[in-house]
Amino acid sequence: MNIVIGNHIFDKMENFLNKNTKGNIFLITDENVGKYYSDKILHYLSNFKVNVYTLIPGEENKNLNVVKDIYSRLIDLNCDRNTVIISFGGGVVGDIAGFVASTYLRGVDYVQIPTTLLSQIDSSIGGKVGVDFKGYKNMIGSFYFPLATFIDIELLKSLNKRNITSGVGELLKYGLIYDYNFFEFLSSNIDNIYNFDNKVLKIAIEKAVYIKEKIVSEDKRDKGIRKILNFGHTIGHGIESFYNFQRFNHGEAIILGMIYESFIAKEIRLIDEKYFNEIFKVLNRLVNPEAFNQKEINEILNKMTYDKKNEKDKIVFILPVGKGKVEIFNDIEINLIKKTLSGDWIWK
Numbered sequence: 001m002n003i004v005i006g007n008h009i010f011d012k013m014e015n016f017l018n019k020n021t022k023g024n025i026f027l028i029t030d031e032n033v034g035k036y037y038s039d040k041i042l043h044y045l046s047n048f049k050v051n052v053y054t055l056i057p058g059e060e061n062k063n064l065n066v067v068k069d070i071y072s073r074l075i076d077l078n079c080d081r082n083t084v085i086i087s088f089g090g091g092v093v094g095d096i097a098g099f100v101a102s103t104y105l106r107g108v109d110y111v112q113i114p115t116t117l118l119s120q121i122d123s124s125i126g127g128k129v130g131v132d133f134k135g136y137k138n139m140i141g142s143f144y145f146p147l148a149t150f151i152d153i154e155l156l157k158s159l160n161k162r163n164i165t166s167g168v169g170e171l172l173k174y175g176l177i178y179d180y181n182f183f184e185f186l187s188s189n190i191d192n193i194y195n196f197d198n199k200v201l202k203i204a205i206e207k208a209v210y211i212k213e214k215i216v217s218e219d220k221r222d223k224g225i226r227k228i229l230n231f232g233h234t235i236g237h238g239i240e241s242f243y244n245f246q247r248f249n250h251g252e253a254i255i256l257g258m259i260y261e262s263f264i265a266k267e268i269r270l271i272d273e274k275y276f277n278e279i280f281k282v283l284n285r286l287v288n289p290e291a292f293n294q295k296e297i298n299e300i301l302n303k304m305t306y307d308k309k310n311e312k313d314k315i316v317f318i319l320p321v322g323k324g325k326v327e328i329f330n331d332i333e334i335n336l337i338k339k340t341l342s343g344d345w346i347w348k
């Protein structure tokens with residue numbers, strides 16, 4: 001895949017577009033990103049005919065109504081197969097823009113410029129595009145790879161702290177599922193990431209992109225090893241959707257999911273107490289786990305039972321089995337999940 005990572009790389013994007021497009025560009029962004037960077041990007045696109053579609057920010061807009069509105073605009077503008085869609089924003093913009101690109105006229109080219117840490121290290125890699133439907137996340141979508149992805153670290157400087165945390169959660173996940181040294185590197189550099197240390201961010205982003213690319217290349221359509229990317233996501237998604245996606249952003253929920261799922265792994269002796277404590281200490285700095293009551297636990301379990309990852313009613317878990325190593329399980333006892341979510345172990 002064509003991925004460029006660096007600071008101030010819009011000139012590289014401009015060169016790439018000069019070579020690879022016939023000049024018609026449809027830029028999809030959102031209001032926040034537009035506010036900070038629309039002048040900058042339009043400056044670099046001044047040689048092209050550009051139309052801009054600006055989304056209202058937020059997961060609640062990642063739906064088919066917005067997609068339909070974008071199709072209408074593309075048709076009104078007579079955009080043909082030579083149109084190149086540029087996705088300029090976080091994961092929400094990227095998932096929508098990629099889905100539109102994969103379906104409009106049975107597919108037009110698109111280029112990604114992810115603008116959040118989470119989108120730079122996760123959602124822009126791997127070709128998954130789509131929208132939410134009837135309250136279910138990413139229910140409608142496809143696999144569709146961009147022509148190129150430009151990851152400009154400079155863009156992260158306008159992100160707020162919680163959005164950085166969201167990306168840090170997914171970064172730590174790569175360490176825990178694939179590369180313990182990376183987990184250690186990140187653990188000792190968390191403050192540097194929040195302080196936008198360019199060197200640290202570049203190492204972290206490059207490594208994360210490498211790991212995700214490697215896992216995805218072995219399993220493009222998500223039937224096998226790619227499942228390990230879902231560590232923290234079984235319980236994380238349950239909690240995210242229990243709170244109607246309002247209380248925690250994606251990465252924050254995944255941090256919680258990784259804490260609870262690591263606890264499960266410790267309880268069934270897949271990992272020892274020492275490793276669990278190490279994971280807990282790092283993740284607990286970012287988001288604190290909470291204790292849920294019986295009613296809440298049942299609701300979260302209900303959400304987890306409907307997860308797309310499940311097979312034949314069994315809840316699928318990805319659990320740590322050693323440092324930087326995870327495996328897939330589908331036989332975790334419901335009582336253990338309940339005990340985990342009850343949180344009575346948190347303050348012991």
Ligand SMILES: NC(=O)c1ccc[n+]([C@@H]2O[C@H](COP(=O)([O-])OP(=O)(O)OC[C@H]3O[C@@H](n4cnc5c(N)ncnc54)[C@H](O)[C@@H]3O)[C@@H](O)[C@H]2O)c1
Nearest residue numbers: 032057090091092093115116118119122123128155158159
């Ligand atoms: N396709 C995949 O493989 C994949 C993987 C993981 C997550 N996702 C999806 O990604 C989405 C979450 O992505 P996200 O965390 O980037 O959320 P997001 O796109 O909602 O962005 C978070 C917030 O940051 C703002 N923002 C974006 N860039 C900014 C910048 N540079 N400066 C200031 N503000 C900025 C946005 O306007 C938004 O308010 C979810 O919909 C999730 O399902 C997809």
Ligand SMILES: [Zn+2]
Nearest residue numbers: 170233250254
């Ligand atoms: Zn995720």
